[in-house]
Amino acid sequence: MCKNKLQIDISKEDICRSHPVGRPNRAGKVQLICRFRNWKIKNGIYSKKRCLKGDPDKLFITEDLTGYRQGIISALMDAKRLGHVHSFWTSDGRIFAKATERSSKDLIKFPEDVDRYIPDEMQS
Incomplete structure (x- = not known):
């Protein structure tokens, strides 16, 4: 997704942890939570989230808030x-x-x- 939809090149090593949150919806999609190696990677991805506006796959990026x-x-x-x-x-x-x-x-x-x-x- 990062390469194809956000034009950001990240590797597996840039992600410290990731796992699904909750259960898949009717379409089989599930939310994921990711922790990145450093804040620069996170901010780079987060700054490009507008690229997903109107995405046909209905992908989106949000922060994990209290x-x-x-x-x-x-x-x-x-x-x-x-x-x-x-x-x-x-x-x-x-x-x-x-x-x-x-x-x-x-x-x-x-x-x-x-x-x-x-x-x-x-x-x-």
């Missing part, structure tokens, strides 16, 4: 679905978001940080 940060991502996904957030992403475990395409990125540290994107009349 449950706390996954909760923030879930809130951002809801806000994006409602049109309150333009985009969000993670980098080295940190979460960033943009309200519009042209706005500056914000570091999201707490679930309450997502509230600033939601209009007051919609908050409960």
Whole structure:
């Protein structure tokens, strides 16, 4: 996948560990978690993940986040679905978001940080 889809040449020695997470889905696909030999390899792969956007095999790359940060991502996904957030992403475990395409990125540290994107009349 790295060679063909991301145009990154890595070897088996660049991967310290990898294993499936969970059970295969109906199509027989399973999530994998990988630990790389060093952060440069990980960052190189992670920086090319956009190449997988719209991938016919539906491959994607995400960071392994804590449950706390996954909760923030879930809130951002809801806000994006409602049109309150333009985009969000993670980098080295940190979460960033943009309200519009042209706005500056914000570091999201707490679930309450997502509230600033939601209009007051919609908050409960």
